[in-house]
Amino acid sequence: MTAPGRRSSTFTRLLRHGFTDPSAAERLLDSVELAAVRDDPVLLDALGATADPDLALHGLVRLLEAQPSPTARRELLDTLIAAKPLRDRLLGVLGASAALADHLARHAGDWHALVMYEPRDLHPGVEEFERGLGDAADPVSLRVAYRRCLLSIAARDVCGTTDVAQAAAELADLATATLRAALAIARAAAPDDAALCRLAVIAMGKCGGHELNYVSDVDVVFVGEAVDGADEGKALRAATRLASHMMRICSETTVEGTIWPVDANLRPEGRNGPLVRTLASHLAYYQRWAKTWEFQALLKARPVAGDLELGEEYVAAVEPLVWKAAERENFVADVQKMRRRVVENIPAAEVERELKLGPGGLRDVEFAVQLLQLVHGRTDATLRSGTTLSALEALAAGGYVGRADAAQLEEAYRFLRSMEHRIQLYRLRRTHLVPEAEEDQRRLGRSLGLRTEPVSALNREWKRHAAVVRRLHEKLFYRPLLDAVAQLAPGEARLSAEAARERLVALGYADPAAALRHLEALASGVTRKAAIQRTLLPVLLGWFADSADPDAGLLNFRKVSDALGKTPWYLRLLRDEGAAAQNLARVLSAGRLAPDLLMRAPEAVALLGDGDGGRLAPRERAQLEPEILAAVGRASDGEQAVTAVRGVRRRELFRTAAADIVGSYGTEAQPAEADQGALVDLVGGAVSDLTAATLAGTLRAVVRDGWGDTLPTRFAVIGMGRFGGHELGYGSDADVLFVHEPREGADEGEAAKAANRVVSEMRRLLQIPSADPPLLIDADLRPEGKSGPLVRTLGSYEAYYRRWSLVWESQALLRAEPVAGDADLGRRFLELIDPLRYPAGGLGEDAVREIRRLKARMESERLPRGVDPKLHAKLGPGGLSDVEWTVQLIQMRHGAEVPGLRTTRTRQALAAAREAGLLGDADAAVLDEAWVLATRVRNAVMLVRGRAGDTFPSDVRELAAVGRYLGYGPGRAGDMLDAYRRTARLARGVVEELFYGG
Structure with a gap:
């Protein structure tokens, strides 16, 4: 039993050496197995140097217990104390990998594999690993030999004898040797099959790229050919049996665990295609059917096992196709879409811990590098490496990536790969999630050399490197474009003009020559302005390329920059406020309306910043009206006043359009x-x-x-239609009614003249030609329509509605709401019309039939000729009119008894009808979705084309821009139209039931 004084001293030393459970460690040190060395400071220091001293000590005791005899145990302890290389390697592995500790406990003599310390042992190749696996004659012995070899790789890795890239290459070489051994076992088990065929195993993915993880699927493709004189069909069946057996040997789980799964799903047609194809069959598929991502995968193809000559023929045959992939239509969009899909498929609870696939993860580096390789590797053979770091080095050497960027990206990639290696090494499980438990993060941090506050240091370094990757992932593909046109520091590598044009075409720019001229105008020179532009443009170019019209985005950016070039705050805003630059890129490339508004008021760029709690939030009427009235008060006459009003309207329309676009596109954050x-x-x-x-x-x-302070009659403007319903779109007319009431003592004739003069002058001023979007006042919903007077007294309205009102007029009044002028008069107008629009007792059957007749007539007469009705957002089946007439019929039938229905807003009325049980939840949801979608389509058309429209554009780029606004990425316009038809069709079914009575 240990004396109390010594126990206290040991306890303190254990804490100092990094043990988290000193009491348990003391008990292990007091065990029989360690009796001879328990006081040796060399052992304690070595344990304290490991990632997890507690885990290392526990593993060492298990290994000693597993030794077959006291002599063997003594040999291990003596060698451990005497030989620092073994001590560092063995304890380093035991402190980093519970799985390899389990292996050593099962195979107690395998620690001898760590004793050697010769030059060839430092960086073994495939041949050395083949010798290490040479005695494996069956799957079980192959697994044991594989783990023994893995043990030596892990030992070099955790001790720093090899760096992360060398460790990944060794893992790939070990996988190569293992595939060869497994194939040899399969061939020995079926010599007749082996005699019929040539079979080549092509490594893909990380194995093909010489950058494998500790635990990863090994992606392969099989190529088979008949030997001379053999039947091709029989030969392929034989090759398939051999390939399947080889896969099972590696993938099946036994008491010794699994080596790793062999995955052949990267083959033509994936899991639906034949496992083995001839070389000719592979080529036929790639030439006719392959998608962009399949050529991206072929970047890393490498013959590793079987008939290596056939494998080399395969690689030589597909290589020209790989380097033509960048010429495919939508190439960059396809690659970027695939990357987005990967991120979208990460479970929400894991995305922040996903080291490989998450934003700022390893896949971001790999995708960026591969994209650049595919674009520029056609003409530059130095870029054709399957290894990420080698390819990145070549890209930097060729000037396609800035040297500083490449260095930062390499550092981040190495750190993230090291994290991935250490996470997998612990249990030898295939995972890319950063562990949540503090003890796991502590071991992980210490394994990476972070010994002071390892948990906080790990998270700090991880987030720092992830941020670098996210930033450079966006920047890498675009920055060298500027090198082609900008005045760079002497000696910096520059992208050729031809290479720059190629990259712009690949990005989707239709006029690369014009784009290069814009870049030169913006970024050339040695001024501070040009320097800031060179910082901004790489990321802006990527955001423009993400839109449907990159050319327009870049052109508009140049125009805004020219207009604001001497304004000191402009570029500073884009550089310093995170959201401003991305918001601007989205707005400038989303269509014509927002850029046109901005060109007339470039200072509105300031609204795109992220200060003041969000400057894009639209301002309400209570904020707008005082500003407008103040501007009118400063104007010298009506025309100048309306010019000032239009200035406010222009700015606020831009604010709203920008908020809409940014909300639809989203941002990086x-x-x-x-x-x-x-x-x-x-x-x-x-x-x-x-x-x-x-x-x-x-x-x-x-x-x-006209009258100074007081008009001789009270005057009010009543909003109707979408205006009264708070549902105006960017291109909507303003439907209104005008009502007046002579003031006490005023002459009625003079009052009427004054009211008519007011209406005429308002319409004249608002119709003065302007480059701004027009504001047209439409009073056709007034009594007697175009034949009736533009303005009436309240009494005249009352008389007309009492004697002559038709059911359609009562329906139109459902949207009536005072919008300007005398508030009390507006309130009394509503009191007058409420019994008409919400009739007591509801609607009679004659009125219902009349509304249905009018609706049917409108459908047959007002749809434009030559337009696909199913894609007409306003009048087509399931469009705005269908939903609104259905809701309005419910309002007129039930508004008298259901207060919630007394609203001018369609969606609020629909929600109230649902809450009152007047239609089911599912039907209400269908109608709401259809109405929202149709409204979004109309808003999108106005934003994209700069003029109103109710149908999808026929121009391909405009249609793509509408799709981007609605959330559909490149090449998905067809999906958008199908989704619209489906939504409208469902809505029409509900309308048939609710409006037309089934």
Whole structure:
């Protein structure tokens, strides 16, 4: 039993050496197995140098217990104390890998594999590993020999004898040797099959690239040919049996565990295709059917086992196809889409811990490097390496990547791969998730050399490197474009103009020559402005390329930069405020409306920053109207006043459009997951409030110019249609009614003249030609339509509605809401019309039939000729009209008894009808989705084309831009149209039931 004084001293030393459970460690040190060395400081120091001293000590005791005799145990201890290389290797492995400790406990003599310390042992190749596996005659012995070889790789790795790239290459060489051994076992088991065929095993993925993980699928492709005189069909069946047996040998689980799964799903047609094909069959598939990602995968193809001559023929045959992949239509878009799909498929709970596939992870580095290789490797054979770090070095040497960027990316990649290796080494399990438990993070941090506060240091370094990867992943592909046109420091490598043009074409720029001219104008020179542009443009180019019209985005950026070039805050805003540059890129490449608005008011770029709690949030009427009225008050006459009002309207329309676009596209920090209904409500409410404030300002200007402070009659503007419903789109007209009431003592004739003059002057001022989007006042919903007076007194409206009102007019009044002028008069107008729009007792059957008749007539008469009705967002089946007439029929039938239905807003009325049980939840959801989608389509068309429209554009780029706004990536316009038809078809089914009565 240990004396208390010595125990206290040992306990303190154990803590100092990094043990987390000193009491348990003391008990292990007091065990019989360690009795001879328990006080040897060499052992304690060596244990303290491991990733997990507790784990290392426990593994050592298990290894000593497993020795077959006291003599063997003594030999191990003596060698351990005397030989530092063995001590570092063995304890290093035991402190980093519980799985390899288990192996050593089962195979107690395998520690001898760590004794050698000769030059060839430092970096063994395939031949050395083949010798290590040479005695394996069956699957079980192969697994044991494989783990023994793996033990030596891990020992060199954890001791720093090899770096992460060398360790990954050794793992790939060991996999190569293992595939050869497994194939030899399979051939020995079926000599008749072996005699019929030639079989080549082509490594793909990380094994092919000489950068394998400790635990990873080994991706392969099989090529088979008949030997001379053999039947091809029989030969391929024989080759398939050999390949299948080889895969089972490696993949099956036994008491010795699994070597690793062999995955052949990268073959033509994936798991649905034949396991083994002839070389001619492979070529036929790649020439006719292969997708972009398959050529990307072939970058790493390497013959590793079987008939190596046939394997080399395969690689030589497919190589020219790989280096033509960048010429394929939508090449870059396909690669980027594949990367996005990988991220989207990560479970939400794991995305922040995903070391390989998450944003800023290993796959970001690999995709960026491979993309650059495929684009430039056609003409530069130095880039054709299957190994990520070698390819990155070649890209830097060739000037395709800046040297500083390449160095940062290499450092980050090495760190992240080291993390991945250490995580997998612990249990020898295939995982890329950073562990959550503190003890696991502590061991991981210490294994990477982070000994001071290893948990916090690990997370700090991990996040730092991930941030570097995220930034450079975006930047890598675009920065060298600037090198082709900018004045760079002497001696820096530059991309040739031809290579720059090729890259721009691959990115989707239709006019690369013009794009290069824009880049030269923006980034050339030695001014501070040019330097900032060179910092901004690499990322901006990527964001433009992510849009449907990169050329327009870059052109618009040049125009804005020219307009604001001497403004000191402009480039500083884009450089320093994280969201501003990306928001600007989204806005400038999303269509015509927002850029046109911005060109007329370039200073509105300031709205795109991320300060002030979010400057893109649209302003409400209560904020807008005082500003507009103040501007009117400063103007000298009505025309100048309306010019000032238009300036505010232009800026606020831009703010709303920008908020809509950014909400639809998303940003790097905030992906596009916005509620589509919320975006529709945002636009509808913002444009409606802005229109109301504009009319209020125009009315104030007219009254001031004609009558001073007081008009001889009370005057109100009533919003109708989408205006009254707070549902205006960017290109909507403003439907209104005008009502007046003579003031007490005023002459009624003079009051009527004044009211008509007000209406005429408001319309004249608002129709003065301007480059801004027009604001058209439409009063056709007034009594008697175009034949009736533009403005009536409240009494005249009452008389008309009492005697002559038709059911369609009552329906139109469902949207009536005062928007400008005398608030009390507006309130009394609503009191007048409420009994009409919400009739007591509901609608009679005659009225219902009349509404249905009018709807059917409108469908047959108002749809434009030559337009596909199923894609007409307003009048087509399942479009806006269908949903709105259905909701309005419910309002007129039940509004008198259901207060929630007394709203001018379609979605609110629909929700109230659902809550009242007037339609089911599923039907309400279908109608709401259809209405939101149709509204989004109309808004998208206006944003993209700069003019209103109710159908999808026929121009390919415009259609793609509408798709991008609606959340559909490159090449998915067909999916968008199918989704619209499906949504509209479902809505039409509900309308048939609810509106037409089934």
